[in-house]
Amino acid sequence: MLLAAKIVISLIALLHIYIMYFEMFAWTTIGRKTFRKFPKELFEPTKPLAANQGLYNGFLAAGLIWSLLIKDHAWSIYVAIFFLSCVVLAGIYGSITADKKILFVQTLPALIALVLLHL
Numbered sequence: 001m002l003l004a005a006k007i008v009i010s011l012i013a014l015l016h017i018y019i020m021y022f023e024m025f026a027w028t029t030i031g032r033k034t035f036r037k038f039p040k041e042l043f044e045p046t047k048p049l050a051a052n053q054g055l056y057n058g059f060l061a062a063g064l065i066w067s068l069l070i071k072d073h074a075w076s077i078y079v080a081i082f083f084l085s086c087v088v089l090a091g092i093y094g095s096i097t098a099d100k101k102i103l104f105v106q107t108l109p110a111l112i113a114l115v116l117l118h119l
Contacts (some may be wrong), residue, residue: 005116009064012109015063023054084110
């Protein structure tokens with residue numbers, strides 16, 4: 001199960017690297033395609049806000065990657081649990097405030113990884 005958890009954690013980290021990229025560098029292009037309900041005229045003025053959000057997604061990805069690189073088994077799991085919990089909370093908040101699909105794209109994979117870590 002640990003290998004499965006590490007694979008899911010890796011995929012979640014890659015997802016957050018992608019989110020970081022489009023929020024920081026492609027907000028007015030990929031962002032428009034992703035958040036279709038967001039008014040088009042607000043993408044340009046909200047670029048700095050999206051970039052800030054993207055930076056936080058980068059921190060989540062960095063933490064998850066760090067958890068995979070830690071040699072001590074217990075600490076690796078503790079760090080993974082912390083960052084996966086952050087992803088879950090961010091996903092829940094995002095699904096409430098931005099788009100319901102965030103619950104399935106972000107929160108559900110993190111919950112699956114948490115379950116796999118505890119098996």
